[in-house]
Amino acid sequence: MEGFAKLGLSSWIIEQCKQLGICKPSPVQENCIPAIMEGRDCMGCAKTGSGKTAAFVLPILQKLSEDPFGIFCLVITPTRELAYQIAEQFRVLGKPLGLKDCIIVGGMDMVAQAVELSRKPHIVIATPGRLADHIRSSNTFSIKKIRFLVLDEADRLLEQGCTDFTKDLQVILGAVPAQRQTLLFSATLTDTLQELKSIAMNKPFFWESTSEVRTVEQLDQRYILVPEKVKDAYLVHLLKKFQEAHEDWCIMIFTNTCKNCQILNMMLRQFDFQSVALHSMMKQKQRFAALAKFKSSIYKILIATDVASRGLDIPTVQVVINHNTPGLPKIYIHRVGRTARAGRHGLAITLVTQYDIHLVHAVEQQINMKLKEYSVKESEVLKILTPVNVTRRECEIKLECTDFDEKKEINKRKQLILEGKDPDLEAKRKAELEKIKKQKKKFKEHIQETMQKKKDSVVRRKQKKNRLRQEKKAAKSQQ
Ligand SMILES: Nc1ncnc2c1ncn2[C@@H]1O[C@H](COP(=O)(O)OP(=O)(O)OP(=O)(O)O)[C@@H](O)[C@H]1O
Numbered sequence: 157m158e159g160f161a162k163l164g165l166s167s168w169i170i171e172q173c174k175q176l177g178i179c180k181p182s183p184v185q186e187n188c189i190p191a192i193m194e195g196r197d198c199m200g201c202a203k204t205g206s207g208k209t210a211a212f213v214l215p216i217l218q219k220l221s222e223d224p225f226g227i228f229c230l231v232i233t234p235t236r237e238l239a240y241q242i243a244e245q246f247r248v249l250g251k252p253l254g255l256k257d258c259i260i261v262g263g264m265d266m267v268a269q270a271v272e273l274s275r276k277p278h279i280v281i282a283t284p285g286r287l288a289d290h291i292r293s294s295n296t297f298s299i300k301k302i303r304f305l306v307l308d309e310a311d312r313l314l315e316q317g318c319t320d321f322t323k324d325l326q327v328i329l330g331a332v333p334a335q336r337q338t339l340l341f342s343a344t345l346t347d348t349l350q351e352l353k354s355i356a357m358n359k360p361f362f363w364e365s366t367s368e369v370r371t372v373e374q375l376d377q378r379y380i381l382v383p384e385k386v387k388d389a390y391l392v393h394l395l396k397k398f399q400e401a402h403e404d405w406c407i408m409i410f411t412n413t414c415k416n417c418q419i420l421n422m423m424l425r426q427f428d429f430q431s432v433a434l435h436s437m438m439k440q441k442q443r444f445a446a447l448a449k450f451k452s453s454i455y456k457i458l459i460a461t462d463v464a465s466r467g468l469d470i471p472t473v474q475v476v477i478n479h480n481t482p483g484l485p486k487i488y489i490h491r492v493g494r495t496a497r498a499g500r501h502g503l504a505i506t507l508v509t510q511y512d513i514h515l516v517h518a519v520e521q522q523i524n525m526k527l528k529e530y531s532v533k534e535s536e537v538l539k540i541l542t543p544v545n546v547t548r549r550e551c552e553i554k555l556e557c558t559d560f561d562e563k564k565e566i567n568k569r570k571q572l573i574l575e576g577k578d579p580d581l582e583a584k585r586k587a588e589l590e591k592i593k594k595q596k597k598k599f600k601e602h603i604q605e606t607m608q609k610k611k612d613s614v615v616r617r618k619q620k621k622n623r624l625r626q627e628k629k630a631a632k633s634q635q
Pocket residue numbers: 176177178179180181182185202203204205206207208209210342343466467468469471493497498
């Protein structure tokens with residue numbers, strides 16, 4: 157217990173930690189907590205499952221207990237499920253304080269959120285889009301006086317990926333005071349360091365765990381080289397094998413699109429697996445319900461898109477299967493980090509097609525270790541190949557009969573409206589752009605064709621000249 161006391165935390169916090177089984181500070185906590193207690197900005201980069209959440213929650217609770225007011229701290233995180241998880245940590249650890257928290261995420265009732273915000277909670281945990289909406293539309297709350305701003309999964313928040321948070325983040329940064337403590341955490345901070353430093357302006361304390369390998373030591377990382385068409389049969393085979401050998405194992409499967417996630421879930425259920433899906437095309441209530449079922453081990457298999465790849469802490473996860481090879485090493489690091497957390501062992505298997513080998517090489521280079529092959533009896537997989545592929549096709553047809561694609565279109569339109577754009581105008585603009593692109597392509601092809609023709613005619617002329625010259629020569633020599 158001496159460990160946490162040495163970091164300057166009060167005995168009530170240490171007691172709360174003990175109740176959660178947190179007895180000795182992890183390296184990220186040991187290094188970052190004193191700097192945060194001193195009032196410094198902090199950037200902490202440590203492996204998945206190494207306790208980064210408590211590294212910011214504990215000192216914030218300590219400071220809050222010394223001078224409690226609302227809104228004291230704002231935590232921003234990229235996904236809704238992660239916001240709930242962080243709130244839970246604050247709630248449990250801050251129980252003796254009578255901590256009031258408030259979760260502001262999309263997909264939930266905005267009016268109820270506005271009421272909660274106006275009641276000055278101590279801690280607000282939010283996803284960027286919904287909080288920015290509240291800031292733009294309401295004057296019943298203020299984050300002008302917050303002491304702490306935390307960006308968990310900070311690099312993701314700054315990335316311009318498929319969900320671009322940068323505009324919403326600008327709105328939020330414009331609404332918080334310049335005088336504040338900024339805390340930035342992730343398992344993959346380093347490639348966004350410069351952008352992050354501009355947010356943590358106050359000469360931040362930077363701590364990064366020194367380890368050659370960027371993934372967890374207790375994680376067994378494997379790959380299976382499979383042709384695309386046999387992937388699902390391998391997946392079904394692996395799941396059968398794991399569930400036969402270890403009844404209590406929980407398995408997370410990551411896939412690339414919402415549609416694929418949905419189809420895989422339908423398919424696995426046809427094979428009597430107890431599985432649930434988690435992706436952004438689901439209603440928020442369904443998302444929470446699916447995660448709750450998986451967390452409580454009622455369902456042992458969770459199939460998810462990358463909406464679940466960061467931050468989620470589910471200690472029962474023994475295996476992570478990448479149904480597709482992640483396009484970025486960073487995504488790989490976070491996905492496989494859903495297992496082997498807090499010193500536990502875990503297994504990660506990536507299904508790799510012949511077209512993805514370069515992606516595996518990129519992952520290996522980044523994490524600084526080679527993945528090992530996972531051996532599978534191919535004959536056993538081939539036995540189930542036909543039924544698996546037929547079932548998948550049936551599920552695809554079933555899904556096509558629903559409004560899944562239509563919903564996707566509606567969601568896209570909603571997003572455009574939220575961004576202040578006219579979806580019809582955008583569609584027109586897109587079609588025009590497409591037309592221009594096609595015209596450009598045609599023009600390019602026409603030019604290339606003309607050039608080729610010219611080249612051909614030059615070659616032909618040269619050949620003709622040569623031929624004539626040779627004929628003349630031959631005629632001369634005959635004379
Ligand atoms: N000092 C500690 N001793 C033991 N367990 C701890 C300690 N600190 C945190 N934990 C536990 O470790 C688990 C992982 O912690 P946490 O979710 O904070 O990891 P993380 O570093 O944020 O990982 P990720 O990068 O995936 O978000 C949690 O269940 C947490 O309760």
